[in-house]
Amino acid sequence: MNVLKFGGSSVANASTIESVIEIIKQQSQNQPLYVVVSAMGGITDLLLQAGEEASANNENYKNTLAEIEKRHFEAVKTLIPIVSQSAIISKVKAELNALESLCEGVYLLSELSPKTAAVIASFGEMLSSYIISEAAKIKGLDIVLKDSRELIVKTSNSKVIIDYKETNARIKEFANNNTHKVSLFPGFVARTQDGEPTTLGRGGSDFTAAILAAAIDANELQIWTDVSGLFTANPKLVKQAKPVCHISYQEAMELSHFGAKVIYPPTIHPVLEKNIPIVIKNTFKPKDQGTFITRKVEERKKPVTGISHIDSISIISLEGSGMVGIPGFSKRLFEALFLENINVILITQASSEHSICLAVEASEAEKAKTILDTTFEFEISKHKLDPVKIENDVAIVALVGDNMYHHQGLSGKMFSTLGKNNVNIRAIAQGASEKNISVVIAKKDIKKALNILHERFFEVKTKQLNLFITGVGNVGSKLLEQLQQQNKYLKNKLRLKIRVVGMSNSKTMAFNENGIDLDEWQEILAQGEKANAESFFAKAKEMNLRNSIFVDNTANPNIAKIYKHYLAESMAVVTCNKIACADEYSNYEELQDLSRKFNAPFLYETNVGAGLPIIDTLNNLIASGDNIHKIQAVLSGSLNFVFNNYTEEVTFHDIVKQAQQEGYTEPDPKIDLSGVDVARKILILARESEKVMELENIENEAFLPQESLESKSVDEFFNSLAKNEDHFKEILAEANKKQCRLKYVAQYEAENAKVGLQHIPVDHPFYNLEGSDNIVLFYTDRYPKQPLIVKGAGAGAEVTASGIFADIIRIGKSK
Structure with missing residues (x-):
């Protein structure tokens, strides 16, 4: 014989009750069954609410009772044919009238004793079991309803201590005289040794079923609920959680003690002593395997259940x-x-x-x-x-x-x-x-x-990264394209699942904890809330997601100022924004300290060479014990593009305009052409070489005329370039006269740094640097004469985005 228990969610309404009856019908064809049912879902809470409202002289208890009556009458009218409803409705109404009288007494006395509260709470199971038994008879089941209060005896009203000697004797006497194939019992309810009605407390219906199963030496105790067994974690909070197929009694008790509400600890004790298996099944997916609970479990590979x-x-x-x-x-x-x-x-x-x-x-x-x-x-x-x-x-x-x-x-x-x-x-x-x-x-x-x-x-090696991206212009949009394109590869090859859960531009910001659909990100962002850097951080902090990474694709100084807040919350920061690392040394040092203290990666490879591994190469040299003597570099892809394409036939204004339009320069090209951008880059390399240096310590040999340097807007800057074309032609002519090429070079040596336009002879490694490429020469103890060279594309939205992408992957593989 098996004992089946159906919880409140399984008998919540007429539809679910029909599913329960079908399960009982199928199983009763093979063997007799004992079936325990809870109150209809939510009814026990409503009953206790009515009692508390009545004791507080709150007449709303009448409305609560009306809701209880409505739900039970709806179930009867759906489950029972009209010709058979009259007697059943009369019985249910009589019970509800008794409940109303009880609550009226509580209201008049303004007192709700534990004994009265127990009686009020018991109405849920008594009503549901009666309605289910009558509905089952209509379906042709050979079923009898037995009041559990006549069988299960507690030693007191206040504590859940069962008098097993008397309880077992009563159950066995009932079993010996019972000839029906299905016996139905209300769960949760019991009586004291003095015959007073009481309850079995939290998880009481499970406990009722376990007591019955132990008393009759059942083959199996089945707990039917709304999930397919005990899960590796709460599936409402962990979407990747999976049912555990086989588990031991002790593991089940540990999990149930710590909040797994599928089963309660007292349930396990009676059947554990009898070594009766417990099965957790899903009423709404009865074919699912569920969880099998026994004394011993075959050895598993995973240490954690x-x-x-x-x-x-x-x-x-x-x-x-x-x-x-x-x-x-x-x-x-x-x-x-x-x-x-x-x-x-x-x-x-x-x-x-x-x-x-x-x-x-x-x-x-x-x-x-x-x-x-x-x-x-x-x-x-x-x-x-x-x-x-x-x-x-x-x-x-x-x-x-x-x-x-x-x-x-x-x-x-x-x-x-x-x-x-x-x-x-x-x-x-x-x-x-x-x-x-x-x-x-x-x-x-x-x-x-x-x-x-x-x-x-x-989840083996699969890791989920949650990205909060600010800046979705040239670089940001390319990054989103690359993320979408590489999605399957990352999952299959690197075991990384990357989701964009927040994004922002200068106007709006949008969030989705389950991941923003990258096919529709423009529309989603357009409908987002007003953007604000501090609010963006606050939302990221509030969402409190694992493996969070803040990605900054802007050149905004205000955004750079709040990196420290992300790092202090153990959120990684990936940025192509050079302002933070080129700010005062104390701020740079603070970000490095926060990164170490809170184990939050702070990666900015794209600050120097877009997609080139310049900072990574430098860090590896230093970490392996090498010493940096000199760094020579062409670090501005935009300036390299400009001087590679500037000839006698074109104007300097037009070449700079072309560089801007093709995405090689900052939105304001003066940042590139003034040398400030290159100065920031060599400053970062100097700091990465463990040199304490400020931006003002770098010698900047400007080639722009004063009018261009003092321009107040982008349009004004371009006008100044056009007006000073003769100045730029003189620079070009001087280089041509020496048979040299113009390169804007950054250099760090002997703890000093400088940037400026240089004439590069034909035998120099920089001479044949084409397009917008960058190049860096590292002279070290190990590379004293023939430098270590890093060379490649150093500008453009796509390569910068790929550099940011690489930093994100680096975090995913290491964190």
Whole structure:
């Protein structure tokens, strides 16, 4: 014989009840069944609400009762043919009238005793079981309804302690005299030894089913609910969570204790002693395998079975020298809480015995503090103990698995994974069996913590990166194209799933936690909210997603100023904006320190050479112990393009205009042509070479006429170029006379740096540098005469975007 239990979601309305009856009908063809049902979904909450409203002299309890009546009558009218409805509706109405009278009494007395509350709460199961039994009879089932209050006996009204001797005797007597193929029982309800009605508390219907299964030595206990078993994590918070096919009783108890609401700990104990398997099944997907729970499980490869959490707790902390070496201190503490029925969820104590903290339900925190302050009043008054402290808005996350003790370093992996994503651990608890590692974290970090841990322990090597992109112009739009184009490759080859969850231009910004559709990003962004750099950061912080990366494709100094806020939240920063790294050295140093402190990568390869690995090469040289003696470079793709194409036949104005139109220059070309952009680049390389240097320390040999340097707008700048064409022709003529080419060169040597236009002879490595290419020569201990050369395309939206893309991939492969 099997015992089946159907929860509130399974019997929420007429449609779901029909599905339940069909499952019962199919299984009863093979063997007799005991079936336990909960109240219709949400009804128990409405019943308790009505009782509380009545006790508070709130006449709204009548409206709540009307809603309860409406839902039950709707179920009857849908499930039962009209010719058979009269008697059933009369019975249901009689029960509802009794409920109304009970609530009216509570209203008149303004008092709701535990006994009365239990009676009110029991109406849900009594009504649902009656309606289901009558509907099943209509469907032709051989079914009998048995009141669980006649079978299950508690030792008291206040605590859920079962008198198993009497309960088992009553169940066996019923079983011996029962000839029906299906026996239906209301869950949750019971009676005391004095015959008073009571309930079995949270998860009571599961408990009813387990008690019945143990008493009759059932072959199997089936828990039917709205999910396909116990999952590796809460599927509502972790989309990648999957059902666990086979799990042990102990693992199930650990997971259920820490918030997996599919099954409750008391359910497991009666069947565990009898070694009766438990199966978690989905009422709405009955063909799904579900979760099979037994004493032993075949050895699994994965050490962690599941990740669970409790999100409504508080931490109670006691500290002081009066605890150290005092026998019986812990006894006094826990006894005081026990006497007031306060459950302790987690305990941790320092080996110094100077402090102890424990987790309790958030609703009981103030009560616990009052009790402990009173218990240790003497020690507190003598300053041997500090007053009890409460920390709210925290949660417990737990790794669970029978196989965990076979694997070294699991705790380290858990802590490092959380730490890399700025999830601070407030307390830690691990049992000697090593089957549960629990940590207390901020409540706001639950979703992120569950996802990064699930990614670490269940999703093999696949890693999800969440991008917040600001700037979707030339560079930004190319980056989005490349992300979309390489999506499948990244998943299949690099095991990276990259989503753009936030984007902004100068006018609007848009967010989507599930990823912005890159096929429609222009339309989505156009309909977004008003853009603001601080608001963009605030939203990214609020979303609190794992592996978050802020990508700056702008040249905006205001955006550069808030990099430190992203880094301090353990969000990586990838940028082609040179302003931050070329700002005052103290700011540059602060960003580097924040990156290290919060383990948040700060990558800016595109600051110097667009897609060229210039900074990476330099860092590798230094990290391997080499010393930098000199750096010579052509670092402006735009200036190289301009002077490579400037001839006697064209004007300087037209070539600069062409460079701007083809995306080789900044929106304001004066930034490039004034040498400021190149000065910033060599400054960054000097700083990466561990030189403390400011922008004003770099000698800038400007070639632009003063009128151009002093221009106030882009149009004014271009007008000045046209007016001073003779000046530029003289520069070109002098170079041609020497049979040299013009290159704008940056140089760092002997702790000094300079930038300026130079005449490059035919035998120099810079001479044949074509188009918008960049080139860097590194002279070091290892490369004293023949320098290490990095050369390639150094300007353009596409190569810059590819450099940013490369930095994003670098983070994904390392974080």
